[in-house]
Amino acid sequence: MSEALSAPLAGRGAPAVPHPGPPMIGMAGVTKTFKRRDGGTHLALDTIDLDVAPGEFVSILGPSGCGKSTLLYIVGGFVAPSGGKVTVSGDPVTGPGPDRGPVFQEFALFPWKTVLGNVAYGLREGGLSRRDAEARAGELIERVGLKGYERFYPQALSGGMKQRVAIARTLAYGPKILLMDEPFGALDAHTRIKLQNQLLELWERDRKTVLFVTHAVDEAVFLSDRVAVMSRQPGRIKEVVAIDLPRPRHRDELLLDRRYQRHVIDLERMIEDPPDLAS
Amino acid sequence: MRAVAGSLHGLVGLAPIAGLVLAWQVLLTAGWVPSALLPSPGAVLARTVASLGDPAFLGHLASTLYRLAAGFAIALAIVFALGLAGATSRIADAALRPVIRVLAPIPKIALYPALILSLGFDDAPKIILVAADALFPILLATYGGAGAVEQKLLWSARAAGTSRAGTILKVVLPATLPSILTGSRIALVVACIVVFLAEMITSTDGLGYLLVRSGRAFQTVDMFVPLLAISAVGLALDGALAAARRVLLRGFPEEE
Amino acid sequence: MSRAASRTGAALRPGLPPFLACLALLLAWQIAARFLAVGGVPDALSTFRELPAIIGDREALGEIAASLRRMGAGFGLALLFSVPLGLLMGRSRLVSALVNPLLMVGYPVPKAALMPLIMLWLGVGDAAKILVIVLGVSLPIIYHSRQGARAVEEKLLWSAAAMGMSGPARLARIVLPAALPEILVGCRTGIVLALITMITSEMIARQTGAGNILFNALDMAQYETVYAMILVVSALGIALDVLFERLRSGLTGWAEPIPSPAIAPA
Known part of the structure; x- marks a missing residue:
């Protein structure tokens, strides 16, 4: 953890799709079945194979109910897979850990802690003294643009501010991987764009590995190096699309870029459900 | 404004x-x-004010408050122990829930004669009765609150490096605190009521006893004084709890 | 189809753990009484042997039945005015501001403690006992009705008003059904309270009823009878709670089951 804290990975080269050594995240044959109420089983995830290289930004794009969040929870170690294997830097995942930091759509801030207390939480758990933790937390709060709100409780903040606190809380303990579960799904369109830009800025600085779950095509194209498109029932990876857009990316330039438009149109077609056959 | x-x-x-x-x-x-049946409000008020300077009355008030506090403290200690057991062990949780479900609707006051039989006529049966009656509202609220802790709060803490056992203290307890306090508020009222009734049924001191004694002597004015006193005690304690709540739960949305 | 199936399944399974819990508690009692031998505590078996004497005694049975009748009357009367008052409080800030402080002052007063006063006014008959029960159960019913009415979605009422429904009609036809789950939670608390108020007032008045039998047995040092009566009263409490829970889930199957604590102040 301290390694990531003290030595930000800023300035590392372009995302390495072919990468020697073990992938940062390896998913091999991951399946997840749920018991249904009538006693049958429901196949939520069907043999998912996906590798994510260090420093890569990969989105999982799919319609609601395709199991994309479940896949993220499995990588996080919150939910156990029914079959298959998940590795982080080659080591099998057995539970949650500070090497993988989650950011949830619901923010999941501790309501009994102030902004400062929330951001300092993971640092205190990592053994830092209160003073050091709060100093470091203060820096991160400033970095996400919330200086002056340290003593506020989450309930007094807007949705966008809450999510920035949640991102700061996760960044604070220096995870190698960010696991983002539709983080901007609960925000209004304007705030959403602002936070997407801010996330890219933060990411450009230290190039953490990001696994990003979303159902918004434009968001996935704007942010990602690669987009894994999932289909529903059972949840499968239909296709993995490399987004060959230069970085750093700027929204206004991208919107006029032919390649961006092409990706958006292609992906939109891909996630459209095929005409109902069986259901 | x-x-x-x-x-x-x-x-x-x-x-x-x-x-x-x-x-x-x-x-x-x-x-x-x-x-003779209904004294005037002025007479009741005057007698109440006069009682506040009467050491004998204050002694009765102190007995009642002592039983109230002791019973409530015992109830809280039991809630803490059972809550911890239920939170750490699935087996304990599965065993405790139906037992609580069965015991909760039993009118505890019916146990009072049995408590007197075993413990005599002193403070002990009254304190235990207060504890038994205060226990269940807090316990049920605590269980409800602990069961409703948002999964993703737990996940966030686990990802930040908190151990599974650590989340009980660092996430489940603070997240359940609003429910515990709500339950305590109900329990406090229950405790006021029960201690008074127990003192009415068998006692030689306390506010409840004062009411019975005055009733036997047909001193209707004096019958109102302990009733006003217990109402004031209940309101004051409720106000204190509400104040504590505001301090403890600054981050949570206001309850009405 | 599947909903109905899952409901019967749910009705069967949750009954088992509480039943086992009852058995475990009785067993624990039996063992504790046998081996700890606390003064004045008979064991479970000899207490059960005492039960036929109470249930078979016509006089005792009649008194318990009379107690229950008063309890039913008090509960019914309380329901008649508490629900409309609570709903009104939930929908009108003024009514709420008017009535709330009165209720707050009355809340910590033990209603059964008014028994000696009320007996002075109304005599020792049924009227005094029923009035005490009415007072005892009305507060939680008012409180929960208010909470239920308050939570009714504003837009539901707007739609009704747009359709031309008058104020009182909206209260009866929109607010009442929408608040029903919460009202029934209040009723569940109220019914346990009614039982408690009934017993306590009988303990204080010492004329007739279940509470009186309990204390007469105590006076005559018939320990088994004391414990048998406690068993009877406990069984009544549990039975009323279970019955009411059945009724509630039947009436409000459309709503999420609110985990309703049967909180029971005396």
Whole structure:
């Protein structure tokens, strides 16, 4: 953890799709079945194979109910897979850990802690003294643009501010991987764009590995190096699309870029459900 | 602005109480009710004020408060122990829930004769009865609250490096605190009621005993004093708990 | 189809753990009484042997039945005015501001403690006992009705008003059904309270009823009878709670089951 804290990975080269050594995240044959109420089983995830290289930004794009969040929870170690294997830097995942930091759509801030207390939480758990933790937390709060709100409780903040606190809380303990579960799904369109830009800025600085779950095509194209498109029932990876857009990316330039438009149109077609056959 | 509107609302609320007192007075002045059965509000107020300077009365009040506090503390200790057991062990949780479900609707006051049989007529049976009656509202609220802790709060803490056992203290307990306090608020009222009743049924001191003693002597004025006193005790304790709640739960949305 | 199936399944399974819990508690009692031998505590078996004497005694049975009748009357009367008052409080800030302080002052007063006073006014008959029960159960019913009415979605009422429904009609036809789950939670608390108020007032008045039998047995040092009566009263409490829970889930199957604590102040 301290390694990531003290030595930000800023300035590392372009995302390495072919990468020697073990992938940062390896998913091999991951399946997840749920018991249904009538006693049958429901196949939520069907043999998912996906590798994510260090420093890569990969989105999982799919319609609601395709199991994309479940896949993220499995990588996080919150939910156990029914079959298959998940590795982080080659080591099998057995539970949650500070090497993988989650950011949830619901923010999941501790309501009994102030902004400062929330951001300092993971640092205190990592053994830092209160003073050091709060100093470091203060820096991160400033970095996400919330200086002056340290003593506020989450309930007094807007949705966008809450999510920035949640991102700061996760960044604070220096995870190698960010696991983002539709983080901007609960925000209004304007705030959403602002936070997407801010996330890219933060990411450009230290190039953490990001696994990003979303159902918004434009968001996935704007942010990602690669987009894994999932289909529903059972949840499968239909296709993995490399987004060959230069970085750093700027929204206004991208919107006029032919390649961006092409990706958006292609992906939109891909996630459209095929005409109902069986259901 | 808000404070003004709030105090205005408070004043509106005084009207029915004032009306009630007025109607009470009218009943007497018109001679519809003999003052032997219903003393005048002025006489009740005067006697209550006089009682506050009476060491004997204050002694009775102290007995009641002591039983209240002791019973409530025991209830809280049991809630803490059972809550911890339920939170750490699935087996304990599965065993405790049905037992609590069965015991909760039993009228605890019915156990009072049995408590007297085993523990005598002193403080002990009253304190235990208060504890038994205060226990379940807190326990049920605590279980409800602990069961409703948002999964993703737990996940966030686990990802930040908190151990599974650590989340009980660092996430489940603070997240459940609002429910615990809500349950305590109900339990406090219950405790006030029960301690009074227990003192009425068998006792030689306490507010409940005062009421019975005055009733036997047909001193109706004196019967009102302990009733007013227990109402004031309940309101004061409830206010104290509400204040504690505001301090402890600064981050949570206000409960009405 | 599947909903109905899952409901019967749910009705069967949750009954088992509480039943086992009852057995475990009785077993624990039996063992504790046998081996700890606390003074004045008979064991479970000899207490059960005492039960036929109470249930078979016509006089005792009649008194318990009379107690229950008063309890039912008090509960019914309380329901009649508490629900409309609570709903009104939930929908009108003024009514709420008017009535709330009165209720707050009355809340910590033990209603059964008014028994000696009320007996002075109304005599020792049924009227005094029923009035005490009415007072005892009305507060939680008013409180929960208010909470239920308050939570009714504003837009539901707007739609009704747009359709031309009058104020009182909206209260009866929109607010009442929408608040029903919460009202029934209040009723569940109220019914346990009614039982408690009934017993306590009988303990204090010492004329007739279940509470009186309990204390007469105590006076005559018939320990088994004391414990048998406690069993009877406990069984009544549990039975009323279970019955009411059945009724509630039947009436409000459309709503999420609110985990309703049967909180029971005396």
